[in-house]
Amino acid sequence: MKFLRNLVLMLLAVSVTGCGYNAIQRQDEAVKASWSEVLNQYQRRADLVPNLVNTVKGYAQHEEKVFVEVTQARAKVGSIQVNSDTINDPQKLKQFQAAQGQLTGALSRLMVVSENYPNLKADGLFQNLQAQLEGTENRITVARQRYVQAVQQYNSMIRTFPNNLTAKMFGYTVKPNFSVDNEKAISTAPTVNFGTSTPAPATSAGH
Secondary structure, three states: OHHHHHHHHHHHHHHHHHOOHHHHHHHHHHHHHHHHHHHHHHHHHHHHHHHHHHHHHOOOOOOHHHHHHHHHHHHHHHHOOOOHHHHHOHHHHHHHHHHHHHHHHHHHHHHHHHOOOHHHHHOHHHHHHHHHHHHHHHHHHHHHHHHHHHHHHHHHHHHOOOHHHHHHHHOOOOOOOOOOOOHHHHHOOOOOOOOOOOOOOOOOOOO
């Protein structure tokens, strides 16, 4: 009896392996790793916000509306609790994406404001923060692209026979993905460098 039980277990293991269990496991881990990198880059951006806002405030005290928008958007991002389970919750992922989109828009408006203050644009600290923000936005775009690709590969794998049987047996389900209004939204990082635009005439404030 023990021999038969072991034989059945061995045959089941071989069958599961042949039906893509190990491949599904690897792809699931790839999705989790890609998601961690997305969170890492978004956190990097959030960490830049306070210094960026304070630096701009030193020259543009009258732009309170923009400062409030950025601060509130960052607070909204921080209020959304995200972890590895978020990638299995379509509603939570949608909320996360919407909050990050609001922060992206608020930061872009903050950078537009900086164009009105030549002294601010010449400030070394601001230039450094701007460069960090540009680099982070690019890394966010790359991380999002890799995450989207990982989810697409995973979803395709668990929908394909005979992997779909294994996925159902072990509770692997289709994961939600980032929604994209248009291809450019995910293939291009938000523009934060407005050096080629014509600044509006304004009087710069003292530091």
